[in-house]
């Protein structure tokens with residue numbers, strides 16, 4: 001499990017550790033790790049031009065001491081001093097090693113730029129001259145190594161409020177910061193390299209986690225020798241309408257590929273015809289009235305993709321939500337719930353899978369605000385509605401009212417095409433039906449969906465149906481595909 005922490009959590013741990021060590025020890029550990037990553041990136045250090053962007057805090061100190069180390073190995077090291085004050089001991093060390101103070105024009109001829117403007121001590125958007133220096137560094141041809149976090153990215157949320165450095169590598173000290181895993185910050189971060197400064201024993205429970213391949217392999221249900229289709233878990237899918245037939249086909253497809261023992265599809269005539277012709281494996285009930293009475297037993301429901309939002313859909317949603325099994329609510333199901341919160345009053349678990357626009361409809365928050373601070377909004381919605389929230393988008397996050405938020409890192413922007421969300425609801429629904437909790441079904445579902453997207457795309461456009469087709473390959477990639 002990967003873990004990440006807020007700036008406050010890191011500061012708290014650093015405080016305890018620092019009290020036990022001689023002054024300056026942590027900064028030297030940080031600078032040594034930073035210089036090693038820079039040297040790797042440069043290949044040859046001797047004679048290369050390294051420009052340090054140095055802010056007024058300890059982040060600038062890290063950069064100066066790393067510059068000192070590179071200068072001792074023969075690099076040309078020039079520090080641009082951006083703040084009203086400078087880490088004096090660090091600057092003296094740099095000078096001692098042959099480094100110098102330069103102005104921003106040195107960025108143009110740099111082979112490598114070290115961003116030590118600000119780290120976890122920053123509040124709000126970058127001020128001048130930091131903001132302009134961040135933009136000049138982005139415009140230069142040299143790669144940027146960010147110290148701790150790319151300056152301009154909020155370490156605790158991933159929020160970017162103005163100019164921000166776009167790093168090739170972020171060398172983060174002690175532990176990963178939440179903002180490095182969540183967009184928009186994550187897309188400024190490049191590769192994350194963690195430098196161990198001995199913080200581990202002093203860290204609290206993480207703010208966010210990200211499942212690794214091994215975690216997912218451990219969580220995914222597999223049929224045992226005694227399994228049959230009912231014991232593996234039957235998923236009901238209430239989706240599709242005469243207007244939207246594709247959503248039903250895609251949700252059922254995602255569910256079948258993700259290992260449901262059986263999928264029972266329930267809907268009106270037009271999607272029924274489509275689901276039957278695409279998926280002979282599904283057991284289909286054509287609904288003449290909005291009732292699930294004749295559908296048969298299921299262990300979980302997916303409710304909403306393409307369902308419509310009229311009275312018929314509302315009645316069907318009420319019936320599904322009156323059942324005593326977990327329900328995943330997506331798409332039109334979310335619009336229905338937004339108009340009638342009372343539908344959520346139930347004792348069995350609920351997993352909602354909105355994109356930012358759907359969450360905005362549910363909570364009244366502004367869509368742009370949700371995209372700017374996904375974690376806070378997902379957490380708040382989970383607490384307010386009493387459900388598990390999987391918030392889709394460039395970074396998918398899974399939140400419950402308490403505990404760490406799970407962030408998914410497997411996605412690809414090729415997934416931003418119509419219908420891929422319907423496939424995700426089928427995948428996560430199938431995992432719910434197989435007995436995973438909402439939290440695990442959502443986070444494993446997002447992991448497999450993202451990976452299936454990557455496998456389907458291979459750097460070119462994909463369709464939602466391609467994503468469903470690639471789910472078994474994604475599962476094989478996760479589990480090692482043992483033949484039993």
Ligand SMILES: NC(=O)C1=CN([C@@H]2O[C@H](COP(=O)(O)OP(=O)(O)OC[C@H]3O[C@@H](n4cnc5c(N)ncnc54)[C@H](O)[C@@H]3O)[C@@H](O)[C@H]2O)[C@@H](O)CC1
Pocket residue numbers: 014015018026027030055056057058059060062083117118119120121122123124125126127128130147148149173197
């Ligand atoms: N505390 C520790 O034990 C360690 C800290 N380390 C480094 O220290 C960093 C934190 O250092 P600091 O707490 O000094 O904070 P930073 O260096 O991150 O930033 C604080 C400075 O930035 C200025 N500032 C704040 N908001 C700004 C804005 N919007 N625009 C421009 N300037 C702004 C402040 O006036 C202050 O001088 C970490 O990110 C890490 O790089 C490492 O040396 C490892 C050990």
Ligand SMILES: Nc1ncnc2c1ncn2[C@@H]1O[C@H](COP(=O)(O)OP(=O)(O)O)[C@@H](O)[C@H]1O
Pocket residue numbers: 331355392393394395396411412413414415416417418419420421422423424449
């Ligand atoms: N830029 C992106 N990077 C990674 N994944 C993305 C991106 N944009 C969208 N996605 C993913 O694609 C899917 C789109 O779902 P959704 O918005 O519900 O579309 P639809 O309703 O058409 O199915 C979600 O899983 C989302 O996380």
Ligand SMILES: [K+]
Pocket residue numbers: 059115116117118119146147148149150151
């Ligand atoms: K930085």
